[in-house]
Amino acid sequence: MNITFELNGKIISAEVSPHQPLRDILRSQFDLTGVKVGCHSGRCGVCSVLLDGKVIKSCLLMAPKANGRSITTIEGLSINGELHPVQQSFKDNFALQCGYCTPGFIMATVDYLSSSPSNPPVRDEIKTAIKGNVCRCTGYEKIISAVSNAITSSESL
Amino acid sequence: MNSSSSYHLPCDLTSALNLLSEHSDSAKIVAGGQSIMLLLRQGFLSSDIFIDISDISELSEISIQGGAIHVGAATTYTSLENSLEIQPYSVLLDSLHVIADPQIRNLGTIGGALGHADPSLDIVPPLLCLDANVVVQSLNATRAIPLSDFHQEYMTADLSKDELIHSITFNQPTGIHGGAYEKVANVEGGWPTVGVAAQVKLGENIDSFLDVKIALAAVGDTAIRSYSVEKSLIGSEISMDSIRESSKLVCNDIDPLDDLSGSAGYKTHLAGVLCQRALVKAINRAGGSL
Numbered sequence: 256m257n258i259t260f261e262l263n264g265k266i267i268s269a270e271v272s273p274h275q276p277l278r279d280i281l282r283s284q285f286d287l288t289g290v291k292v293g294c295h296s297g298r299c300g301v302c303s304v305l306l307d308g309k310v311i312k313s314c315l316l317m318a319p320k321a322n323g324r325s326i327t328t329i330e331g332l333s334i335n336g337e338l339h340p341v342q343q344s345f346k347d348n349f350a351l352q353c354g355y356c357t358p359g360f361i362m363a364t365v366d367y368l369s370s371s372p373s374n375p376p377v378r379d380e381i382k383t384a385i386k387g388n389v390c391r392c393t394g395y396e397k398i399i400s401a402v403s404n405a406i407t408s409s410e411s412l
Numbered sequence: 413m414n415s416s417s418s419y420h421l422p423c424d425l426t427s428a429l430n431l432l433s434e435h436s437d438s439a440k441i442v443a444g445g446q447s448i449m450l451l452l453r454q455g456f457l458s459s460d461i462f463i464d465i466s467d468i469s470e471l472s473e474i475s476i477q478g479g480a481i482h483v484g485a486a487t488t489y490t491s492l493e494n495s496l497e498i499q500p501y502s503v504l505l506d507s508l509h510v511i512a513d514p515q516i517r518n519l520g521t522i523g524g525a526l527g528h529a530d531p532s533l534d535i536v537p538p539l540l541c542l543d544a545n546v547v548v549q550s551l552n553a554t555r556a557i558p559l560s561d562f563h564q565e566y567m568t569a570d571l572s573k574d575e576l577i578h579s580i581t582f583n584q585p586t587g588i589h590g591g592a593y594e595k596v597a598n599v600e601g602g603w604p605t606v607g608v609a610a611q612v613k614l615g616e617n618i619d620s621f622l623d624v625k626i627a628l629a630a631v632g633d634t635a636i637r638s639y640s641v642e643k644s645l646i647g648s649e650i651s652m653d654s655i656r657e658s659s660k661l662v663c664n665d666i667d668p669l670d671d672l673s674g675s676a677g678y679k680t681h682l683a684g685v686l687c688q689r690a691l692v693k694a695i696n697r698a699g700g701s702l
């Protein structure tokens with residue numbers, strides 16, 4: 256079937272089957288390879304994207320569900336080459352090692368920041384917000400710092 | 413692409429019910445698709461006609477009518493967690509907070525959970541404690557079934573092929589009451605090894621049990637009430653000793669399996685421990701102290 260949706264700010268159409276997860280469409284038809292492939296079962300979070308602003312795992316989104324909705328991937332976050340504040344915070348806090356899980360963590364953090372997180376940040380709340388994402392390098396401490404600093408500096412935005 | 417497959421996104425309930433009655437042999441209802449996508453990938457689903465109910469606004473409404481709360485089947489876990497109507501139901505809120513992770517909760521729905529009928533679902537024991545009813549609808553009829561009758565066999569919901577789950581309803585607890593859900597999982601955000609829900613109603617002096625409801629996940633073919641624990645507590649005075657002794661009786665009502673998440677013996681022990689914890693929390697929330 257043919258679906259139309261907003262992808263990183265542009266209205267686009269795609270030919271999809273219900274058996275396809277949105278992740279495969281994003282990577283193969285639109286070359287958005289920041290949407291990573293990991294566990295294929297919704298556990299690792301590397302394929303996280305925003306659906307109407309809410310974080311979801313694109314390996315578990317039946318592609319037709321994107322029809323009429325808005326999808327944002329990591330490629331759609333920066334504006335005019337300037338990093339999104341969450342991306343900047345991950346960079347500033349050295350919150351990446353191999354980098355494979357980073358797009359997923361950033362998308363989960365962007366959603367978390369839009370849902371009025373506690374400020375000053377609460378460590379347990381942050382851990383809950385990112386628990387759908389796995390960092391196989393185990394670099395969680397820096398990731399938690401990056402999320403925490405993104406919250407603190409979002410005040411001044 | 414599979415050319416014979418079709419995907420429908422009806423905007424109103426009547427269209428969905430019409431589609432369902434027309435294609436009842438081959439159609440699959442899709443809500444959040446979180447379980448369905450996995451089943452498709454694993455080759456466990458052969459349906460080619462999908463009826464997606466997530467654009468039907470009537471099915472994601474939450475309302476209170478005459479002391480009963482009605483939750484539309486397509487309400488996501490996240491909307492339920494954030495809804496004002498649900499805040500007084502601590503037993504339900506506890507479970508919503510520990511289901512999977514934000515990503516799954518943003519898409520997974522209460523009706524999808526009940527349709528999936530997995531015995532390990534976290535939301536089912538709290539709903540059993542609240543005596544929830546499932547409202548099921550087809551083109552020609554609507555019926556309400558107690559949730560305890562809706563899941564009678566492993567992974568099976570009491571639904572005909574032309575029916576869908578419309579909503580879930582339950583009454584607001586009365587009197588001095590409190591509830592809690594406790595779960596242990598092998599990994600953060602994982603399915604429960606065992607989950608236990610407790611809902612208590614206390615006597616005027618907050619020192620005795622007028623009513624107790626206990627229900628468990630992941631300990632048998634379906635989620636299940638523990639009448640043994642309930643019976644031994646109802647009418648008795650609140651004490652840590654009675655809670656400890658009664659919680660041991662949970663083994664009479666459960667039948668856990670040995671599997672990768674733990675041995676049957678371990679899960680039986682865990683069920684008793686979580687039963688105690690859930691009761692203590694429920695009592696404290698009701699204003700009692702231990």
Ligand SMILES: Cc1cc2nc3c(=O)[nH]c(=O)nc-3n(C[C@H](O)[C@H](O)[C@H](O)COP(=O)(O)OP(=O)(O)OC[C@H]3O[C@@H](n4cnc5c(N)ncnc54)[C@H](O)[C@@H]3O)c2cc1C
Nearest residue numbers: 297443444445446447448512520521523524527533534577
């Ligand atoms: C990675 C992962 C981790 C998870 N962890 C947990 C966990 O920790 N705890 C937990 O409780 N659950 C967990 N789940 C399961 C989750 O709760 C369910 O997948 C979810 O609730 C299903 O809802 P859905 O709307 O996505 O259902 P769908 O996948 O859309 O549907 C599920 C089934 O219900 C049927 N159905 C859906 N809506 C209706 C309706 N209105 N009427 C009739 N039939 C209907 C469908 O036809 C299908 O058979 C996890 C799932 C995943 C993928």
